Amino acid sequence: MQQSTSSHISTLSLIYSSYSCLHYNVYAGCLQNSARAYSVVPAPRDSKEKEMMHRMLRVDHAGEYGANRIYAGQMAVLGRSRTGPLIQQMWDQEKKHLSKFNEILAENRVRPTALLPLWNLAGFALGASTALLGKEGAMACTVAVEESISEHYNSQIRALMESDPERYTELLQVIKEFRDDEMDHHDTGLEHDAESLPGYWLLKNAIQLGCKAAIYVSQRV
Ligand SMILES: [Fe+2]
Numbered sequence: 700m701q702q703s704t705s706s707h708i709s710t711l712s713l714i715y716s717s718y719s720c721l722h723y724n725v726y727a728g729c730l731q732n733s734a735r736a737y738s739v740v741p742a743p744r745d746s747k748e749k750e751m752m753h754r755m756l757r758v759d760h761a762g763e764y765g766a767n768r769i770y771a772g773q774m775a776v777l778g779r780s781r782t783g784p785l786i787q788q789m790w791d792q793e794k795k796h797l798s799k800f801n802e803i804l805a806e807n808r809v810r811p812t813a814l815l816p817l818w819n820l821a822g823f824a825l826g827a828s829t830a831l832l833g834k835e836g837a838m839a840c841t842v843a844v845e846e847s848i849s850e851h852y853n854s855q856i857r858a859l860m861e862s863d864p865e866r867y868t869e870l871l872q873v874i875k876e877f878r879d880d881e882m883d884h885h886d887t888g889l890e891h892d893a894e895s896l897p898g899y900w901l902l903k904n905a906i907q908l909g910c911k912a913a914i915y916v917s918q919r920v
């Protein structure tokens with residue numbers, strides 16, 4: 700009886716130790732994952748760097764969020780047209796950009812802009828209304844927005860390079876990759892007759908003025 704009790708105890712302790720080992724491995728795996736995830740943005744050195752990083756990440760997230768809503772609006776109007784698959788292709792890339800920034804914001808506890816509900820509506824309205832002008836309207840909107848986002852990313856790249864390129868290597872990699880995608884979207888718009896829209900320059904300038912304002916407030920609010 701005593702032997703059976705002790706064998707029970709040793710079986711139980713074996714089960715417990717394998718469970719805690721499994722538990723530990725899962726925990727260690729999580730730690731490893733979070734360490735890997737955190738590596739895109741370095742832990743802030745001081746409150747000044749933290750504030751700078753948060754503003755930067757907040758506005759990038761807002762931009763990708765807005766871009767997603769613009770493509771959603773374009774697809775609502777032109778989704779079934781011949782241009783649908785092309786717009787969908789760009790939208791799919793924007794979804795990846797947004798999910799990356801969602802991840803980065805969550806990992807670094809960065810508050811998204813309070814204006815997301817506004818960008819939700821404004822983005823969709825901009826995408827849908829320009830798409831109502833036809834394929835050229837949608838492409839003109841794409842050229843305007845993507846040029847603004849590329850310039851915005853370029854200015855961030857310059858700032859990070861001037862500050863400390865080694866410290867921000869991984870973040871720079873992400874931003875450069877996204878900037879290249881945005882440039883491709885911009886070029887796609889031009890290749891698909893954006894400039895043939897009557898009033899193209901007027902529309903482009905108006906949209907870019909809106910983008911500048913959106914960037915300005917999204918950093919701050
Ligand atoms: Fe994007």
Ligand SMILES: [Fe+2]
Nearest residue numbers: 845880881884
């Ligand atoms: Fe884009």
